[in-house]
Amino acid sequence: MNLAGLRTEVIGPVLTPDDDAYAQELSTFNLTVRHTPLVVVGATGPSDVQAAVRFAAAHGLPVAVLAAGHGSTTPSAGSVLITTRRMTGLNIDESGRTARVEAGVRWAELIEQAGKLGLGALNGSSPTVSVIGYTLGGGLGPFGRKYGYAADHVRSMDVVTADGELRTVTAQSDPDLFWALLGTKGNFGVVVAMEFGLFPIASFYGGGLFLPGELAGDVFHLFREWVADVPDEMSASVCLLNLPPAPFVPEPLRGRLVAHIRFAFLGDVAEGERLVAPFRALGEPVIDAVTELPYAAVAAVHSDPVDPMPVVEQATLLRELPAEAVDTILRFAGPGSDAPLVMAEVRHLGGALARPPATPNAVEIRHDARFSFFVAAVGPPTDDLTNYQRAFVGALDPWTTGRRYLNFMFAGDTAPATVALAYTDESFRRLREVKRRHDPSNVFRINHNIEPAA
Known part of the structure; x- marks a missing residue:
């Protein structure tokens, strides 16, 4: 391979496994993924990307792309991998x-x-x-x-x-x-x-309401009934959250199971309060962070982690969420289940997510999916953990659409038949x-x- 020629064409770094900066250039958010390309091109602009793609094509090599590293799921061995973090316009x-x-x-x-x-x-x-x-x-x-x-x-x-x-x-x-x-x-x-x-969207009414884990059944069953009548301005999800007793976790949530309901309402604050009230009425919250927020604080809705960690995930799409499906979720991840998970989440879809866009695209899950279901664990992908997640998601098969959402497809979802879903x-x-x-x-x-x- 003519790496010298590639280096003359590319402004950014061109690295191989022999270079000290190689591993750092390949850092990802999900630490279970380890990239091992033949060549890494740290692109600074379109011309660097063009040079990398032409180099790969000339040598019969595949091209991989790494941005923030959240969606890294496929092994990059033998590829030309392009990192885009320097392209910040x-x-x-x-x-x-x-x-x-x-x-x-x-x-x-x-x-x-x-x-x-x-x-x-x-x-x-x-x-x-x-x-x-x-x-x-x-x-x-x-x-x-x-x-x-x-x-x-x-x-x-x-x-x-x-x-x-x-x-x-x-x-x-x-x-x-x-x-x-x-x-x-x-x-x-x-x-x-x-x-x-x-x-x-200057502001919205939303955030997270955390209720004790012993109320998880009440929370999930209320959620499945509540979503039937909410307006399109309300997007919401509910999650069983079991965080470790670690210093980075807010003290009230450390080492305990909670039911986390997330709200984002684009309407009048008083109407938002009325919509959230049934969940507040279930019991004393561990944390109530639902309020009027500026758009810039939108990350507070889900409060996702920001530091890299090893994550193992599974997901599916549900056409309905009957009481039997909720009972299945509680059996696998609710109180007393001792589930090896940090979260099990249901997101409400519908509204504009179910309607065709003005300009067509290949996002094809909108036809019959009413809910997204997602589970995650922190740690290495052991057989026991992977089998537990597969059994959990598989137990919801009676209510799934049979389709998949690409952003919630992971390392075990790369078979051609699965991609087609x-x-x-x-x-x-x-x-x-x-x-x-x-x-x-x-x-x-x-x-x-x-x-x-x-």
Whole structure:
């Protein structure tokens, strides 16, 4: 391999396993993932990405992409891996209510800047996730029931395709590629910049209500009934949370099971208080942090961890949440279960998340999914832990849609038949055809891969 030639073309670092900076360049959020590419390119801009893609294609190597490292699930051995953390351009058009971000921008930076202007975006639960990677996977966040998926509001993307060309793609310039990029992550190229719409979200009523674990049954059964009548302005989820007795955990939550209800309401504060009141009436809270919040404090809704850690996850989609499903969740993770989990979460979907977007994309779970279900544990992926999670999720099969959401697909979900579950049969055939046209050699295969049509 002509690494000397690649280094002359790339402004950023070009590293191999022999270089001292190699391991640091490959750091991820999920510490269970260890990347081992042949070459790492620390891209500073689109031209570095183009050089890396052309180098990979010339040597018959696959391309992998690493941004914040939350979605790292697929082994990168033998690849050319592009890191994007140096690509941090961020511009907000206040009057046009749009943002343009480069591939290394994380949600925390955009949330801060947009919040100063009285604007909000369709960010996810964690502020440390990369904006572009999250959006390419769909983008399910605290304001989804009101506005839909983040992917639904993308205006344009700058993408380096498998031939090393830099293209600006819109729904008008290339409707097939635009549609395919949104909902498939890195299957069709490296998106180096993205422009999308913002919303007038200066503040909202929300946050987290933590109730004692012994009330978990009351909380979950109330939640399944309560969601039947809430307006689209209310996005909510409920979670069984079992945090360790560690110094970074708030003292009231250390080493105990709690039921954590998360609210994000885009409406009148008094109406928000009325909607939350039934949960407050269940008993004395461990913590009640539900109040009127500025958009810049949106991370308080879920209070996701911000420090890297080893995480093992499983997820599925539910078409309904009857009492029997709730009882199953409580049996596996409720009081007395001694579950090896830190969380078991149900997110309410519906609203705008169930409606087709104005500009079509490949986020295909909206048709019949009413809830997302997710479990996570902290620690190495042992057989016992993985089997417990699979048994837990499998026990909910009577109420699942049979489909999967790409941003909640993990290391064990990369088999072709599993990847296909993120799409309708018709859409998956179309995606494979678009792949054949734009990446016939499947250069972009270090992901939940969509193989090109024959």
